[in-house]
Amino acid sequence: MDKSTIVCRCEEINIDEIENALKNGAQTFDDIKRLTRTGMGSCQSKVCLHPVREIIADYHNKDLQDVGISRMRIPLKPIRMGTLATESKDSNVASVFGESVEEGDENR
Amino acid sequence: MKTDLLIIGAGPAGINAALTADAAGAEVILVDESLQPGGQLRQQTQLFSNLPKNKKKTRGTSLNNHLVESLNASNVKVLSNHAMVGSYLNGNIGVTDGFKTFEIHAKKYILATGAQEEGKIFPGWTLPGVMTAGAAQILINRELVLPGKNAVIVGSNDFAFEVIKQLRICGVSIKAVVEDKDQLQSEKQDLLSDLGNITFLTNSTIELASGSGEVEHVSIRTPSGIKELEADFICISNGFTPILEPFEVMNCKFTYKEILGGWLPAYNMNFQTTNSNCYLAGSAAGITTLGPILLTGEIAAWSVLEELEFISPREAHNQKKECWEELMTLENNNVFQKRTEIIADSLLQDNWNPKSYFTELQGGQIHG
Amino acid sequence: MQIKKHPILGEKFTEEITFYFNEKPLKAMKGQTVAAALMRNGIRKFGVSRKLFKARGLYCANGRCTSCYVTINGLDHVLSCSTLVEDGMNVHSNESDPDVGGIYN
Ligand SMILES: Cc1cc2nc3c(=O)[nH]c(=O)nc-3n(C[C@H](O)[C@H](O)[C@H](O)COP(=O)(O)OP(=O)(O)OC[C@H]3O[C@@H](n4cnc5c(N)ncnc54)[C@H](O)[C@@H]3O)c2cc1C
Ligand code: FES
Ligand code: FES
Numbered sequence A: 001m002d003k004s005t006i007v008c009r010c011e012e013i014n015i016d017e018i019e020n021a022l023k024n025g026a027q028t029f030d031d032i033k034r035l036t037r038t039g040m041g042s043c044q045s046k047v048c049l050h051p052v053r054e055i056i057a058d059y060h061n062k063d064l065q066d067v068g069i070s071r072m073r074i075p076l077k078p079i080r081m082g083t084l085a086t087e088s089k090d091s092n093v094a095s096v097f098g099e100s101v102e103e104g105d106e107n108r
Numbered sequence B: 001m002k003t004d005l006l007i008i009g010a011g012p013a014g015i016n017a018a019l020t021a022d023a024a025g026a027e028v029i030l031v032d033e034s035l036q037p038g039g040q041l042r043q044q045t046q047l048f049s050n051l052p053k054n055k056k057k058t059r060g061t062s063l064n065n066h067l068v069e070s071l072n073a074s075n076v077k078v079l080s081n082h083a084m085v086g087s088y089l090n091g092n093i094g095v096t097d098g099f100k101t102f103e104i105h106a107k108k109y110i111l112a113t114g115a116q117e118e119g120k121i122f123p124g125w126t127l128p129g130v131m132t133a134g135a136a137q138i139l140i141n142r143e144l145v146l147p148g149k150n151a152v153i154v155g156s157n158d159f160a161f162e163v164i165k166q167l168r169i170c171g172v173s174i175k176a177v178v179e180d181k182d183q184l185q186s187e188k189q190d191l192l193s194d195l196g197n198i199t200f201l202t203n204s205t206i207e208l209a210s211g212s213g214e215v216e217h218v219s220i221r222t223p224s225g226i227k228e229l230e231a232d233f234i235c236i237s238n239g240f241t242p243i244l245e246p247f248e249v250m251n252c253k254f255t256y257k258e259i260l261g262g263w264l265p266a267y268n269m270n271f272q273t274t275n276s277n278c279y280l281a282g283s284a285a286g287i288t289t290l291g292p293i294l295l296t297g298e299i300a301a302w303s304v305l306e307e308l309e310f311i312s313p314r315e316a317h318n319q320k321k322e323c324w325e326e327l328m329t330l331e332n333n334n335v336f337q338k339r340t341e342i343i344a345d346s347l348l349q350d351n352w353n354p355k356s357y358f359t360e361l362q363g364g365q366i367h368g
Numbered sequence C: 001m002q003i004k005k006h007p008i009l010g011e012k013f014t015e016e017i018t019f020y021f022n023e024k025p026l027k028a029m030k031g032q033t034v035a036a037a038l039m040r041n042g043i044r045k046f047g048v049s050r051k052l053f054k055a056r057g058l059y060c061a062n063g064r065c066t067s068c069y070v071t072i073n074g075l076d077h078v079l080s081c082s083t084l085v086e087d088g089m090n091v092h093s094n095e096s097d098p099d100v101g102g103i104y105n
Helices: A015-023 A029-036 A049-059 A091-103 B012-023 B039-043 B060-073 B133-141 B158-169 B189-195 B245-249 B290-307 B313-330 B333-350 B356-361 C034-040
Strands: A006-008 B002-008 B028-031 B077-079 B083-087 B093-096 B101-111 B115-117 B130-132 B150-154 B173-178 B205-210 B217-222 B225-230 B233-236 B240-242 B254-257 B262-265 B278-280 C016-021 C024-029 C069-072 C075-079 C090-093
Touching: A006 A049, A015 A029, A015 A049, A029 A049, B002 B012, B012 B028, B012 B039, B012 B060, B012 B290, B028 B101, B039 B060, B039 B133, B083 B245, B101 B290, B130 B133, B133 B158, B133 B233, B150 B158, B150 B225, B158 B173, B158 B189, B158 B233, B173 B217, B173 B225, B240 B262, B254 B333, B278 B290, B290 B313, C016 C034, C024 C034, C034 C069
Parallel strands: B002 B028, B002 B101, B028 B077, B101 B278, B130 B233, B150 B173, B150 B233, C016 C090
Antiparallel strands: B083 B093, B093 B101, B115 B240, B205 B217, B217 B225, B254 B262, C016 C024, C069 C075, C069 C090
16 A cells, blocks of 8 residues: 555554654554654544554564554543543542643643 | 442443343433434444344334433433543543533443444545445434445445445445455345445455545556546445443453454453443443344343342342343354353453353353 | 435434534534534535645544544534534634645545
């Protein structure tokens, strides 16, 4: 297939860029994510997870079942920042949600 | 908010679980991010036989209406247009209505969040007019809107053929079915024979979908060269896979079974995940057909009812035994085998003794 | 294109309403999503992608892919497949809409 074919729709990363990450030593979906932004878009890898796993499996000559999945973080859905202001009094709560907001800067 | 049982996902599995638990007296909240309950059953106009409890052959959409009516007549508190967005360190589930997030504390949880469709990449697959087969099905059967006039279908599994049939009766012309393998994937001859004069292109892939701002033209690489077609939409049917992210945030462990849709949460014969407060049902527990989907919802509910002592262990035993026996008869044998493998793994890990009814199911054999 | 009478489901919607897409008045049926309302009027390009400004529209119809983002009554990045159209609603395509060419566009 044409190497310029988009794999991650949200971040618009193509096959070539993913294969480059693999050439540079990426083993897992999360490696590719860190190197290319694949999976960091607004759908949070719900669409590109599987196609990327297939490319990893092909490249490393593995079975699909030996290619794991990426870590998924909260919030599970793209929601607006203000929405996260939870009413809970449990301080743990604020910290879990607070943390994931910093990491998931795409989730407005 | 507090309740006995919180169910995420109001598809057939979640609704059936909710109705079962409600009838036994448990307090149930049912959360779904969609505008209406029913899940993916809402657009399934095809006829289903092989339903549990001798239900007669019915259209998915009629069964859905029936389930939703029963739900409305029950005490289940339904929160539509509410999405589960995460879990809290104390184990509660975070739910948002789009304006604010709040937590729901339940004694037990059932996640019945269903499956999603797998995509398939090809040059031009991001262009408007390229959509999943399920999206086309939703447009014609929920929204009564045609996605276009001339379709190219990518993939040839059962679901592709169901959608082709449904598109055709709405007046869509099917220009070609493109399959990259060397033969069509559906084994259902009755589905095939209904389709008649359709161009099937095996060993073929889409070379390029193009057009100005939307699909107008499709180039297909076939063994006998490039075939050019005028088409205004493309449906991708590449199978289903369980939705995982709600289970991830509930710290459930995963396992892999290709025939059940790839990665999925691990569970035992009570449809309990590795998080003991968290159960699952429906397509989330493996891709299967409607009868088994309804039954898994019921088994999960009976298990929760037993844990919360709404029913006696004896009644739970009898109810679950009956459901499992029906599940075995209704479910595709290969799918059922893989399900029992997942359960056998859980038995090994937890050193549990399988219930006698379970070992009896397959003539005393648990596979795995 | 609206299916007037569905071969299995018959007529489902009764009330016609008016909404606006990029200021242009369009008809839809009450009960339809914004995405369906647009596609009923032959509009399939709902906006452009963030980085390369490529055309985007409905893909999953299930609130998962975010390809169907539009701006509704001034609020941007709303999932058009998961929002009901309303009478008088102002819908705008997602982000700027420059006329960029390219093979996929
Ligand atoms: C688009 C599509 C079309 C399908 N068409 C067919 C078909 O024609 N024939 C067939 O046999 N199978 C089909 N399937 C497979 C489908 O999984 C089953 O038919 C069946 O609907 C599964 O029932 P369920 O109750 O397990 O899940 P579903 O019916 O999928 O219901 C799950 C519900 O959970 C909700 N949900 C998910 N995540 C969250 C969250 N985080 N917060 C709140 N709510 C959430 C969803 O909105 C949904 O309503 C289709 C699947 C999809 C995705
Ligand atoms: S497709 Fe990759 S993040 Fe959405
Ligand atoms: S079409 Fe995928 S989120 Fe709306």
